[in-house]
Amino acid sequence: xxxxxxxxxxxxxxxxxxxxxxxxxxxxxxxxxxxxxxxxxxxxxxxxxxxxxxxxxxxxxxxxxxxxxxxxxxxxxxxxxxxxxxxxxxxxxxxxxxxxxxxxxxxxxxxxxxxxxxxxxxxxxxxxxxxxxxxxxxxxxxxxxxxxxxxxxxxxxxxxxxxxxxxxxxxxxxxxxxxxxxxxxxxxxxxxxxxxxxxxxxxxxxxxxxxxxxxxxxxxxxxxxxxxxxxxxxxxxxxxxxxxxxxxxxxxxxxxxxxxxxxxxxxxxxxxxxxxxxxxxxxxxxxxxxxxxxxxxxxxxxxxxxxxxxxxxxxxxxxxxxxxxxxxxxxxxxxxxxxxxxxxxxxxxxxxxxxxxxxxxxxxxxxxxxxxxxxxxxxxxxxxxxxxxxxxxxxxxxxxxxxxxxxxxxxxxxxxxxxxxxxxxxxxxxxxxxxxxxxxxxxxxxxxxxxxxxxxxxxxxxxxxxxxxxxxxxxxxxxxxxxxxxxxxxxxxxxxxxx
Amino acid sequence: xxxxxxxxxxxxxxxxxxxxxxxxxxxxxxxxxxxxxxxxxxxxxxxxxxxxxxxxxxxxxxxxxxxxxxxxxxxxxxxxxxxxxxxxxxxxxxxxxxxxxxxxxxxxxxxxxxxxxxxxxxxxxxxxxxxxxxxxxxxxxxxxxxxxxxxxxxxxxxxxxxxxxxxxxxxxxxxxxxxxxxxxxxxxxxxxxxxxxxxxxxxxxxxxxxxxxxxxxxxxxxxxxxxxxxxxxxxxxxxxxxxxxxxxxxxxxxxxxxxxxxxxxxxxxxxxxxxxxxxxxxxxxxxxxxxxxxxxxxxxxxxxxxxxxxxxxxxxxxxxxxxxxxxxxxxxxxxxxxxxxxxxxxxxxxxxxxxxxxxxxxxxxxxxxxxxxxxxxxxxxxxxxxxxxxxxxxxxx
Numbered sequence: 009x010x011x012x013x014x015x016x017x018x019x020x021x022x023x024x025x026x027x028x029x030x031x032x033x034x035x036x037x038x039x040x041x042x043x044x045x046x047x048x049x050x051x052x053x054x055x056x057x058x059x060x061x062x063x064x065x066x067x068x069x070x071x072x073x074x075x076x077x078x079x080x081x082x083x084x085x086x087x088x089x090x091x092x093x094x095x096x097x098x099x100x101x102x103x104x105x106x107x108x109x110x111x112x113x114x115x116x117x118x119x120x121x122x123x124x125x126x127x128x129x130x131x132x133x134x135x136x137x138x139x140x141x142x143x144x145x146x147x148x149x150x151x152x153x154x155x156x157x158x159x160x161x162x163x164x165x166x167x168x169x170x171x172x173x174x175x176x177x178x179x180x181x182x183x184x185x186x187x188x189x190x191x192x193x194x195x196x197x198x199x200x201x202x203x204x205x206x207x208x209x210x211x212x213x214x215x216x217x218x219x220x221x222x223x224x225x226x227x228x229x230x231x232x233x234x235x236x237x238x239x240x241x242x243x244x245x246x247x248x249x250x251x252x253x254x255x256x257x258x259x260x261x262x263x264x265x266x267x268x269x270x271x272x273x274x275x276x277x278x279x280x281x282x283x284x285x286x287x288x289x290x291x292x293x294x295x296x297x298x299x300x301x302x303x304x305x306x307x308x309x310x311x312x313x314x315x316x317x318x319x320x321x322x323x324x325x326x327x328x329x330x331x332x333x334x335x336x337x338x339x340x341x342x343x344x345x346x347x348x349x350x351x352x353x354x355x356x357x358x359x360x361x362x363x364x365x366x367x368x369x370x371x372x373x374x375x376x377x378x379x380x381x382x383x384x385x386x387x388x389x390x391x392x393x394x395x396x397x398x399x400x401x402x403x404x405x406x407x408x409x410x411x412x413x414x415x416x417x418x419x420x421x422x423x424x425x426x427x428x429x430x431x432x433x434x435x436x437x438x439x440x441x442x443x444x445x446x447x448x449x450x451x452x453x454x455x456x457x458x459x460x461x462x463x464x465x466x467x468x469x470x471x472x473x474x475x476x477x478x479x480x481x482x483x484x485x486x487x488x489x490x491x492x493x494x495x496x497x498x499x500x501x502x503x504x505x506x507x
Numbered sequence: 508x509x510x511x512x513x514x515x516x517x518x519x520x521x522x523x524x525x526x527x528x529x530x531x532x533x534x535x536x537x538x539x540x541x542x543x544x545x546x547x548x549x550x551x552x553x554x555x556x557x558x559x560x561x562x563x564x565x566x567x568x569x570x571x572x573x574x575x576x577x578x579x580x581x582x583x584x585x586x587x588x589x590x591x592x593x594x595x596x597x598x599x600x601x602x603x604x605x606x607x608x609x610x611x612x613x614x615x616x617x618x619x620x621x622x623x624x625x626x627x628x629x630x631x632x633x634x635x636x637x638x639x640x641x642x643x644x645x646x647x648x649x650x651x652x653x654x655x656x657x658x659x660x661x662x663x664x665x666x667x668x669x670x671x672x673x674x675x676x677x678x679x680x681x682x683x684x685x686x687x688x689x690x691x692x693x694x695x696x697x698x699x700x701x702x703x704x705x706x707x708x709x710x711x712x713x714x715x716x717x718x719x720x721x722x723x724x725x726x727x728x729x730x731x732x733x734x735x736x737x738x739x740x741x742x743x744x745x746x747x748x749x750x751x752x753x754x755x756x757x758x759x760x761x762x763x764x765x766x767x768x769x770x771x772x773x774x775x776x777x778x779x780x781x782x783x784x785x786x787x788x789x790x791x792x793x794x795x796x797x798x799x800x801x802x803x804x805x806x807x808x809x810x811x812x813x814x815x816x817x818x819x820x821x822x823x824x825x826x827x828x829x830x831x832x833x834x835x836x837x838x839x840x841x842x843x844x845x846x847x848x849x850x851x852x853x854x855x856x857x858x859x860x861x862x863x864x865x866x867x868x869x870x871x872x873x874x875x876x877x878x879x880x881x882x883x884x885x886x887x888x889x890x891x892x893x894x895x896x897x898x899x900x901x902x903x904x
Contacts, residue, residue, distance in 0.1 A: 055718045062717035062804070066745045066764060069806060070756075073763055080848040112587055120675070217677070 078223075081118060085229050088116035093236050102244040105237060106138035114140060117229060118220060119213040121193055123147060124201065124237070125154060126209035127165065134158060137209065146192065153190045160186075165200045165208050170234070172197040172227045188214070195222045199234035203242040211237060279347070287344040290337045297337065301330035339471040343454065346478040353396040353482050360393060360434065361386040364423045367404040371412060378417045382408075385424035393432055393503045399479045406472040407436045407499050414440035414460075414497070431485070431504035438498075443491040451489060452477040476501075510703075510833040510902040511596040513537030514866045516581045518589040526558045529592040530565040536866070540596035542566050544603060544697060546836075547573030547684050548870040549590035551674045554682035554689045558590070563687050566594060570605040572695045573684035574642035574672035577841050580855055580869035587675075593834070593868045598902055600702040602634050607685035607695035612647040619648060619694060620656020627698045628660065636700040638666050638900070640836070643694035644681050645671025645873040651728070651795035651890040653694055654876050658888065661698075667888040668707055668898050669696065669876035670838040676845075681873070702903035706826020709877040709896040711778050711840075712815025715767050715803035717745065725798045728782075730766070730790045733802065737788025742781075745804060754784050762842045765893055766792065767805040778805060780842060780892040793874055794890040807893070809850055812843055816854045816895050820861040823897040831901040835862050837869025838896040844871050858897060865899075 095108040106124045114122050121141035125134040133155050139147040154161055160183050164171055173195040175184055187196055193214030201209040211234045304327040306312060308320065315323065345351040364384045368375070375382055393400075411421045419439040426433055443451060447458045455470040480487045480501045491497035515532025519525035534542075545566050549558070554575050562571060579591040597603060606626030611619035627639065639661060643653050657667060672681035683693040699705075720741065724732040733741050742753055742760065753760070760781065767776035779792040823835070837858060844851050858867055875891040 059718040063745050063747070065716065066804070066806065067747065069808075070746060070760070070763065073759065077759070077848070084849060115587065 082225055085117050085225070088113050089229055089233060092233065096236055096240045097243075099240075100244045100247040102241060102248070105240045105244060109138060109140060109233075111140050114213060117213065117233075118226060119215045120217075121191065121215065122211070122213045123150060123191075124209060124211050125151070125161075126201075126207040127162065128207065132158075134161065134209075142192075150190055150192075157186075161210060164198065164210060165202070168200055168202060170197065170199040170227060170231045172230075173222050174224070174227060187212075192216065194218050195220050197222070197227050197230035199231045200238075201234050201241065202238040203245065205242065206245050208238075283344040283347045286340050290341045290344070293337050294334070294341075297330055297333055301327060301334065304330060336471060339475050343471065343475050343478055346475075346482050351399075351482070353399060355394045355396055355483075357392040358395050358397055358400060360425055360432065361388060363397075363401060363404060367401060367408055368423075370405065371408055374409070374412050375421075378412065378415065378419070380412060380415050380418070381420045383420065383422045385422055387425075394505075395483055395503055396479075399482075403476050403479050403501070406476045410472060411436055411438040411440065411497075411499075414438065416440065428502060431502050433500055433502045435498050435500045437496060439496040442493040442495050443489065443497055444493055448489060448491065452487065509831060510598070510601065510900070511537055511540040512834045512866055513542075513594045514581060514591065514834075514868050515594075516579060516583050516586060516589055516591045518586050522553050522555065522558055522590070523561050525590050526553070526561040526592075527565060529590050530562050530594075533592045533594040534565070537594050537596055542569040542594035543597050544595045544605065545569040545571045545573075546593040546595070546868070547571060547590070548576050548579050548868065549573070549684075550578070550588045551575045551680070551682060552588065553590045554684075556687055556689055559684055559687045559689065562592060566592070569594065570603075570697070571684060571686055572605045572607070572642065572697055574670065574695075574870065575674060575682040576870035576872070577673045577675060577844060578871055580837055580839065580867065580871075582859070582867055585851055585855060591868055593866075595834070598702070601699065601902055602631065602701040603697055603699045604628075604630050605685070605695065605697040607683065607690065607693055609690055609693045611644065611653070611694050612692050617652050617656035617659070620653040620658075621660050622656075623653075623694050623696060624657045624660030627696060631698065631700060634700045636661070636665070636698050637703050638668070638705050638898075639696055639698040640898070641667060641669030641694055641696035641876060642683050643669065643671055644683060644690075644692050645793070646678060646681055647692045648694075654888050654890055665888075666705075666707065666878065667876055668836075668838065668896055669888075670870060670872035670896075671874035671876075673841050673871050673873045676841065678873070699900075703900065704827060704830045704903055705898060705900040706823045706828075707877055707896065707898050708819035708822030708824075708826065709875065709891065709894050710815035710819040710822070711775075711807070711891065711894040712811040712813075712818075713765065713767065713776070713778055713805035713807040713893060714811065715776060716806045717804045719769075720802050722796055722798055722800045722802055725796045725800075728779075728792045728795050729785075730792060730796045731787075738790040739784050739788040741804065742784075742790075750784065750786075750788075757781060757784060758845075762845050762893070763807060765805050765842075766790075766796070767803045768796065769801040769803070770889070776803065776805060777889055778892045778894065793892050807846065809847055812846055813850070813853055813857060816857045816897075817861075819895050819897045820858050823899040824861050827899050827901070831903070832862065832865050832899045833901040834899075835865055835867045836898040836900070837867060838872050838875045838877075838898075839869055840875060840891075840893045840895065841871045841873060842893045843895060854895065862899065 092108065092113045096105055099105055099108065109122055111120070114120060122138070123136065123140070123142065124138040126137050128135050134151065136147055136151045142150070171180055171184060171187065173184070173188070187198060188194060191212055191214050194216050196212060196214035198210060198212050201211050211230070213230050304323050307315060308323050308327060342351070361384065364386055368382050368384060408421065415421060415438045422437045424435050441460060443458055450456045451458065452473050454474040457470040477487050480503070483503055485501055485503045487499065487501040489497055489499050513533035513536030515529035515536070517525040517528035517532070519528055545562060547559070547562060559571060578585050578587045579589045581591055604627055606623060606629070608614070608619050608623045608626065614622065623641070628636070639657070641653070641657065654667060658665065661667070672683055674681050680691055683690045683695050685693070685695040720734050722730055722733055723735050730738040732738055739750065739753065743749070745764070746753065746760065748756065762780070765781065766779040768779060770777055779794050779796055781790055782793050783791040785791065835858065839854065843854065847854060875894045875896045876888055877891060877896045878888050
């Protein structure tokens with residue numbers, strides 16, 4: 009019994025102890041659970057906080073991305089506008105200008121549909137010039153819709169106004185609602201194309217992407233594009249006009265050139281006939297002249313008997329005039345020969361100074377008679393020229409004789425020379441009466457004589473200077489005169505090195 | 508033996524001329540080899556049988572597969588409104604077969620996948636198959652369903668890389684090319700076997716943000732509830748937008764902040780774009796979203812996106828471990844194109860950095876198919892969004 013009682017007591021105590029230990033364990037566990045719960049709560053709070061922060065990050069990130077997207081869109085738009093402008097400016101063909109608006113440019117601007125119309129004033133209707141993003145039937149449908157309410161569209165051109173999905177003008181509200189229906193687009197920009205002259209028109213760009221939100225930037229880009237199209241049309245039309253007028257001008261020049269060539273050919277033929285005529289007449293004249301001069305000379309010798317004084321005087325005249333006539337006929341024949349190329353210039357190296365001196369010797373009597381000083385200002389070592397000696401001497405004789413003829417007594421004649429770029433220039437200056445300006449151009453023409461006192465007194469054929477000109481030109485040179493009434497004349501000519 | 512390849516890209520306005528131009532360029536690069544397979548990527552406007560007939564007439568008896576794309580990626584750059592032709596000439600030691608299934612939406616994705624697998628396996632009875640490439644209409648059938656069907660027949664760990672064809676961001680109609688025909692609502696593909704090496708790199712670059720959540724109710728590609736509340740509430744809370752504003756900004760939100768699915772046993776998150784928000788607060792995703800999946804909101808930047816491209820290229824290159832690389836195919840998400848904007852070309856430049864003179868051809872997709880962890884490419888293939896999948900391939904020497 010005692011053992012049972014002790015066992016009971018022990019069991020009781022043990023149970024009690026176990027309960028106490030269990031309670032302690034439970035309490036501890038409870039503490040742990042509470043701590044874990046608290047930790048969990050803390051973690052949840054942290055997660056919630058983190059989530060809140062994540063929300064802030066996401067919202068900020070979204071804003072940043074939208075700004076970036078807008079910026080990207082603008083940069084892309086500007087970039088493609090620049091490339092499109094460059095493409096448009098490469099053509100001066102009106103028909104090609106609108107065709108430059110290719111699909112990829114439009115896409116970069118944020119659109120996929122476009123069409124352009126020009127107003128045909130005589131026909132009083134719009135004409136379709138370009139379409140992208142529409143099939144032909146759709147574009148034709150749009151064109152007919154536009155023409156059925158053309159006044160509204162013409163007003164945009166007249167008012168130089170751009171209409172778009174974001175236009176806020178109440179007066180345009182109804183029209184703004186119609187445009188997307190006509191063009192089958194959710195968002196659009198419709199801008200006038202306004203060249204200063206000729207047909208004006210409209211450029212439409214649009215998208216049926218419902219997510220696209222147009223802004224002022226888009227509207228402005230399309231307006232700039234429309235302006236550039238207007239400018240390009242203007243340039244093309246101006247170019248076309250200029251080109252046509254140039255073509256007309258070229259045609260006229262061609263026609264005139266043809267006329268002139270024909271006239272020149274005629275003149276050359278006439279000139280050839282004249283030369284032939286002079287040549288044959290001169291030949292015909294020379295034979296009887298030779299006889300006349302021969303008989304006159306025989307009569308003057310007195311071999312056929314003495315001649316009365318008055319007959320001798322008249323025979324003298326016949327003889328002198330015959331000489332003049334022979335001289336004249338010879339000159340004419342020479343001119344005709346040179347003109348027709350029948351006389352070949354026998355070129356040889358000549359010393360200018362020696363020739364000038366030789367001719368001055370020949371003319372010394374006339375120089376002395378009029379007390380004219382002849383100055384030959386040609387250096388000893390002046391380059392020798394290549395020319396036909398006898399012809400060149402005739403040039404000097406003619407020019408110096410003329411100078412002597414028109415230089416008053418005690419006057420001065422200077423013969424000088426200098427090298428030019430491609431040859432030699434010779435100047436023969438006198439202190440004579442000078443040549444009127446009006447006569448300067450004609451002086452080298454055949455039979456032309458300046459109307460002055462000297463010519464009225466002294467006889468001449470009017471062939472000397474013409475012959476000189478022909479000889480100089482046959483050597484490849486040029487001849488001209490500088491003169492002023494009362495200040496003398498300077499005859500200058502050039503002979504090229506390779507002459 | 509090397510695989511001879513030739514790539515041609517053309518953006519000529521006349522589509523037939525462009526197709527001719529692309530094939531002629533490709534044939535020049537292919538030299539005298541006979542093309543056995545032609546892979547064609549083009550902008551949607553090129554999707555006409557006449558184009559494929561032109562290619563066939565110039566490329567001989569080559570099998571033709573391909574798809575439409577927002578833009579073509581190639582060594583020549585990124586081209587919208589263009590056509591690209593990749594001509595491949597294989598040595599006798601490489602086996603391949605292409606096939607196509609139509610009306611995949613009628614057959615349901617899974618069944619269509621199985622049908623396609625059956626056709627692809629034709630002639631591969633005693634030959635080990637190595638890799639499959641699929642182009643499908645992701646607008647008609649969720650890419651995930653198609654993969655599941657393909658894997659039923661090809662094997663759970665059979666490496667698959669694929670792309671859901673894209674259009675010009677209208678999300679209206681995509682095209683698949685097979686032989687001389689153009690299809691929509693279709694899937695076409697090719698499988699390779701024999702002495703054929705390949706390596707795959709796939710990455711997206713998006714990082715998880717905010718607290719983890721769980722999809723508590725979903726069906727197919729529709730998330731009904733997250734943490735017991737309408738799915739859209741998560742996005743409303745994060746952006747502080749009402750439903751209308753959220754719907755309006757959906758494209759940008761979907762590109763920048765997709766849903767990240769945590770897949771058991773995988774390190775990477777699988778991304779899901781948001782296609783639409785229903786009035787009851789459900790979110791329609793591009794790809795299946797299994798219930799009870801742990802999810803996070805994901806965030807990405809241009810830099811993280813480009814870094815991911817670098818990692819994917821590196822993985823593909825490392826995977827080849829010095830083996831012969833004859834060509835590189837790139838399946839790049841259109842979302843990345845949108846996110847990168849003017850910097851889209853940098854992604855291509857990064858890929859070229861790793862593969863130097865190896866010809867590269869790629870397309871933009873509405874979804875990519877590939878194993879999650881590319882280092883272990885014999886893993887289960889998933890349907891991805893927002894990723895860049897880079898496939899390096901070559902014949903065994």
